Amino acid sequence: MKYFIPIILGTGRKGAKSEKVAEFVYQEAIDYGFDSFLIKPRDWLDSPFTEEMNGKKREELVQIICKADGFIIITPEYNHSFPGELKILIDNFYEEYKNKPICICGVSSGLIGGARAVEHLRLVAIELSMVPIRNSVYFSEINENTDLERYKEFLLSAFSELNFYCQKLR
Secondary structure, three states, rough: OOOEEEEOOOOOOOOOOHHHHHHHHHHHHHHHHHHHEEEEEHHHHHOOOOOOEEEEEEEHHHHHHHOOOOEEEEEEEOEEEEOOOHHHHHHHHHHHOOEEEEEEEOOOOOOOHHHHHHHHHHHHHHHHHEEEOOOOOOEEOOOOOOOHHHHHHHHHHHHHHHHHHHHHHH
């Protein structure tokens, strides 16, 4: 069975390094066999990312989230946590996320690959009754020249676990 796994980019900043990672993960998810869609906060939240979503955009995103079998979040680490616009994007929905598995990937230019952001986001996911999978992927020392191919093995492991939970929670 082919599962629909949207990928949520955790930042609305244009040119963010995590956007490059999100596009890579999106392609890897497609190659793995997932059906997917890349959600970027700046496409959905009203500028400057501090207000709730407008009705039309919100309804479109509700349809995508409801259709989803699970999620992958790609989040940069800002000040030892995840970005505010990701929190807004998550907090606009509750029932739509409920009981769905989630893979969280951290991104940073430092050595720990956004680990603190991932751990904070796990707690939020649990509060939303989501099922965070064990295998996270930590994209460390990301810059314009980073070869993302070295993360394929870690992604395959995470995708396999996400696929397992999609089967079990369906």
